[in-house]
Amino acid sequence: MKFKKILVLFLSLILVLSVGCGEKEEVSTEPENEENGTNVVEGSEEKIKDGGMMVFGIGDDPKILHPFYATDRVTMTIDNALFDPLFVRDGNETRYYLAENVSVSEDNLTYTVKLKEGVKWHDGENLTADDLIFTLEKLIDEKQNANAYQNFIIGGKPISFEKVDDLTVKIILPEVSVPFIETLAGVTPIAKHIFEGEEDFTKSEKNENPIGTGPFKMKEWNKGESIILERFDDYHNGKPHLDQVVYRVVADSNAANVAFENGEISVRYIDVNEYEKYQNSNDFKVYGFDEGMLNYMAFKLNNDDLKDKKVRQAIAYALDKEEIIKGAYDSLEYAVPAYTVLTPQTLYYTEDVNKYEHNVELAKDLLKESGKENIKLTLGYISTSKEQEKEALIIQQKLKEIGIELELMPLDRGAFYQKLFEPDNRDFDLVFNGYIMGQEPDSYKLIFTKGGPYNFVGYENEEMDKMWVQGPMEIDKAKRQELYENIQKQIMDEMIQYPICYPKALIAVSGNIGGVEESKLMPIFIFEDLSKLYIIE
Amino acid sequence: MTRFVIKRIIQSIPILIIISIISFSIIRMAPGDPVKVFITPQMTYEQIERTRTRLGLDKPIYIQYFYWIKNLLKGDLGYSFINYQPVIKLIKERIGPTIGLMGISMIISVILSIALGTISAVYKDKFLDKFISKVCYIGISIPSFWFAMMLIYTFSLKFKILPSLGMRSIGVKSTLDLIKHGIMPVIVLSFPNTSILTRYIRSNVIDEMDENYVDMLRSKGLNYKRILYVHILKNSLLPVITILGMNLPSLVSGAFITESIFGWPGMGRLGVGSIFNFDYPVIMAITMLSSVMLIVGNLVSDICYSIVDPRIKLIR
Numbered sequence: 001m002k003f004k005k006i007l008v009l010f011l012s013l014i015l016v017l018s019v020g021c022g023e024k025e026e027v028s029t030e031p032e033n034e035e036n037g038t039n040v041v042e043g044s045e046e047k048i049k050d051g052g053m054m055v056f057g058i059g060d061d062p063k064i065l066h067p068f069y070a071t072d073r074v075t076m077t078i079d080n081a082l083f084d085p086l087f088v089r090d091g092n093e094t095r096y097y098l099a100e101n102v103s104v105s106e107d108n109l110t111y112t113v114k115l116k117e118g119v120k121w122h123d124g125e126n127l128t129a130d131d132l133i134f135t136l137e138k139l140i141d142e143k144q145n146a147n148a149y150q151n152f153i154i155g156g157k158p159i160s161f162e163k164v165d166d167l168t169v170k171i172i173l174p175e176v177s178v179p180f181i182e183t184l185a186g187v188t189p190i191a192k193h194i195f196e197g198e199e200d201f202t203k204s205e206k207n208e209n210p211i212g213t214g215p216f217k218m219k220e221w222n223k224g225e226s227i228i229l230e231r232f233d234d235y236h237n238g239k240p241h242l243d244q245v246v247y248r249v250v251a252d253s254n255a256a257n258v259a260f261e262n263g264e265i266s267v268r269y270i271d272v273n274e275y276e277k278y279q280n281s282n283d284f285k286v287y288g289f290d291e292g293m294l295n296y297m298a299f300k301l302n303n304d305d306l307k308d309k310k311v312r313q314a315i316a317y318a319l320d321k322e323e324i325i326k327g328a329y330d331s332l333e334y335a336v337p338a339y340t341v342l343t344p345q346t347l348y349y350t351e352d353v354n355k356y357e358h359n360v361e362l363a364k365d366l367l368k369e370s371g372k373e374n375i376k377l378t379l380g381y382i383s384t385s386k387e388q389e390k391e392a393l394i395i396q397q398k399l400k401e402i403g404i405e406l407e408l409m410p411l412d413r414g415a416f417y418q419k420l421f422e423p424d425n426r427d428f429d430l431v432f433n434g435y436i437m438g439q440e441p442d443s444y445k446l447i448f449t450k451g452g453p454y455n456f457v458g459y460e461n462e463e464m465d466k467m468w469v470q471g472p473m474e475i476d477k478a479k480r481q482e483l484y485e486n487i488q489k490q491i492m493d494e495m496i497q498y499p500i501c502y503p504k505a506l507i508a509v510s511g512n513i514g515g516v517e518e519s520k521l522m523p524i525f526i527f528e529d530l531s532k533l534y535i536i537e
Numbered sequence: 538m539t540r541f542v543i544k545r546i547i548q549s550i551p552i553l554i555i556i557s558i559i560s561f562s563i564i565r566m567a568p569g570d571p572v573k574v575f576i577t578p579q580m581t582y583e584q585i586e587r588t589r590t591r592l593g594l595d596k597p598i599y600i601q602y603f604y605w606i607k608n609l610l611k612g613d614l615g616y617s618f619i620n621y622q623p624v625i626k627l628i629k630e631r632i633g634p635t636i637g638l639m640g641i642s643m644i645i646s647v648i649l650s651i652a653l654g655t656i657s658a659v660y661k662d663k664f665l666d667k668f669i670s671k672v673c674y675i676g677i678s679i680p681s682f683w684f685a686m687m688l689i690y691t692f693s694l695k696f697k698i699l700p701s702l703g704m705r706s707i708g709v710k711s712t713l714d715l716i717k718h719g720i721m722p723v724i725v726l727s728f729p730n731t732s733i734l735t736r737y738i739r740s741n742v743i744d745e746m747d748e749n750y751v752d753m754l755r756s757k758g759l760n761y762k763r764i765l766y767v768h769i770l771k772n773s774l775l776p777v778i779t780i781l782g783m784n785l786p787s788l789v790s791g792a793f794i795t796e797s798i799f800g801w802p803g804m805g806r807l808g809v810g811s812i813f814n815f816d817y818p819v820i821m822a823i824t825m826l827s828s829v830m831l832i833v834g835n836l837v838s839d840i841c842y843s844i845v846d847p848r849i850k851l852i853r
Contacts (some may be wrong), residue, residue, distance in 0.1 A: 039572075055707070060806075061620075061808050062808075063619050063620045064620050064621060071575055132850025142587075145584065145587055145588065145591070149584060150584060169743045176716050176731075202621040203616070203621045203622075221804060222633065222704075222705070222802065223627075223630040224630070224631055224634075224803070224806060224807065225703050225704055225705070225800065225802040226703060226707060229709065244707075244708075246707050248702060248703060248707075248800065249703070249800055249802065249806075250702060250804055251797035251798075251800065251810075252797040252798045252800075253701065253795075254686055254798070255689065255797070255799070255800065256700065257691065258686075258689050258690070258694055258701055259693065259701055259702050262693055262694055262701060264701065264702050265702075283556070290641075342636075413566070414568040414569040415568045417569075417573070418568045418569065418570070422613075442635070453581075453582065480648065510728075511543075519594060527853045
């Protein structure tokens with residue numbers, strides 16, 4: 001039961017979220033060729049219209065519109081429009097939103113957050129240090145059961161904090177934890193004057209009409225139909241261009257398609273075929289961006305043959321990664337080959353590992369050395385995933401070449417995840433899965449350490465576990481880097497999982513929407529900063 | 538009459554209990570776990586277990602059932618697992634659009650099918666009858682999702698005269714706008730029903746025409762039209778009552794496919810959404826509501842029978 005985090009990430013990824021624009025206007029700009037996965041509009045002579053509406057298609061209503069409890073894509077997307085975070089970390093870059101700056105003391109135990117001056121809540125009140133203190137108090141309150149609760153408990157003790165002045169808060173950690181900066185970035189303050197006295201945030205009626213600090217504020221929520229947000233004129237990052245952002249429920253994917261082509265909604269996640277179709281159209285623009293996701297095949301170590309490292313390595317050598325990707329995703333353009341278990345956005349990602357280039361002879365030799373014969377394996381995957389189905393067929397073919405018989409076991413989504421996280425399940429030995437773990441390598445320990453909630457393959461390695469524990473406490477950057485690079489090398493050497501690819505998220509937007517690049521394309525909610533989007537006049 | 542009704546209501550109680558036990562068990566047997574909807578990568582085992590306890594899922598199933606039925610008797614349908622809103626509130630939000638949509642399509646079906654069925658019977662084997670019958674066959678066999686997509690393609694994409702999505706345009710609150718949004722869903726929902734009812738009424742009217750009382754009335758010199766519209770039609774409508782009674786639950790359960798395609802914010806979508814999310818309280822509430830409606834529908838149609846056709850006596 002406890003092993004279901006990746007699953008949720010994976011599920012939320014698959015939840016349909018399409019986005020769109022409600023106004024049909026003639027489009028004068030033409031999308032140019034692709035460059036680094038995004039389209040560049042020729043010349044920036046676009047005239048920015050003040051006002052206008054953009055419509056996102058959503059699969060269903062959001063759940064609880066409170067930043068503490070978002071677990072699905074729709075809720076996260078709408079939260080992102082309503083609530084601003086303190087800051088966003090993107091690789092080495094930090095973009096400040098509600099925080100003006102954050103400083104870390106030399107001993108790495110004290111974080112000082114200075115809030116921007118003059119930030120207003122949607123109801124006109126000022127954002128102050130008291131709001132941040134209140135938010136932190138509630139985050140470490142076990143009763144509120146915030147999703148991120150555990151991140152604020154370090155070494156078994158909760159963090160402490162104190163108000164320095166009206167805009168400054170000092171946060172003190174009980175012990176060093178380098179990834180805490182990531183946790184802090186994810187803090188979206190809630191308003192003290194709204195939630196003070198509310199006993200249980202999840203059941204609070206305040207969530208029906210959320211008050212945030214984001215570029216758009218709640219106007220109307222028609223259950224099961226639409227959520228209408230309107231421009232927040234006092235937005236701290238400058239008045240947004242659009243005057244309305246609408247989230248419309250479109251439960252059926254065909255209907256979403258029609259609505260998109262019709263201009264009733266205007267941003268959609270699309271597949272490879274649609275990407276190629278819309279690419280050549282003047283009415284739409286297409287973009288591809290990295291979602292920070294890894295698709296892989298895992299070896300379940302409760303299979304006697306797979307317990308042998310040489311068998312696992314033999315399988316890795318027998319497979320041709322590019323062939324698998326081309327078979328499943330048409331071209332390497334839509335999915336980048338993966339050689340390690342971290343994603344490229346993750347800190348200390350390295351490709352300096354054993355890449356297991358396709359080598360059938362070596363695979364056969366390794367099998368011979370292992371002494372195992374007549375190996376029969378079963379590969380479990382989700383029956384409705386076209387990509388997984390294609391990958392499975394190619395892998396079956398390739399393993400036959402080295403004398404391994406592979407049986408395919410497509411399963412219903414619910415049944416698949418149930419079996420995946422059952423420790424004793426022996427129904428399948430190989431399994432397809434995917435994850436988005438974020439940019440902090442520390443979070444990957446959930447997958448690879450003994451007893452880790454996602455360690456469904458049952459991998460145990462005491463040496464490596466020690467390195468995982470050391471990781472978050474290592475202040476020296478160079479040493480930390482070395483640590484995580486070693487971990488990656490070891491995992492690949494042991495071949496606990498076979499990384500396949502980093503698939504790209506593909507979206508299409510109506511041709512009259514501008515500012516897509518400025519708004520920064522992000523995993524999950526597509527646009528990081530909605531205030532930068534505009535209608536081209 | 539009153540005694541009959543009371544007896545029937547008492548009889549329905551064990552049925553409802555059996556239905557609730559069966560649906561409660563089936564829902565729990567489906568693979569999947571409602572708690573997984575809440576889990577994020579940061580959560581620990583303890584936190585997940587806390588969620589489980591809070592939802593009451595840590596107890597054995599029969600105890601959960603017991604709690605559920607205890608609360609039900611107090612009129613409390615519980616809270617949704619997904620957004621912690623009271624189930625009653627969720628249903629209230631969604632039931633209006635569904636009753637509107639289903640009710641109007643039902644009324645249109647009845648009116649149209651009485652007219653078409655009678656015409657078909659009167660012109661039996663003539664061109665008009667054959668034409669109506671052909672259309673009815675199409676109506677009975679056409680898949681609703683395909684029909685809906687074709688309508689959207691024609692009226693929204695090609696001619697751009699009807700909106701394809703939702704119940705209202707963004708920011709518009711006029712009745713005309715509501716009607717425009719309702720046209721295509723109503724057509725999709727009433728076409729199959731109209732077709733089935735038309736066929737029933739046609740064959741009933743034809744049967745009744747051969748009855749002795751018709752000959753008798755004619756020999757008394759009654760106008761044929763009067764015989765048809767007053768005497769024959771009245772007797773031909775019995776199956777309509779049955780079918781309407783059987784269709785009553787759809788007023789509260791909605792139509793998932795049609796509602797999904799047209800983005801209609803009704804009960805069908807609420808039901809399926811809660812099934813995907815393992816939202817047990819909502820699933821149970823909708824199942825029970827539909828069951829009650831079915832029982833009520835049967836009861837009402839039995840009563841109607843006795844009124845329309847005195848030959849059928851309510852058994853005391």
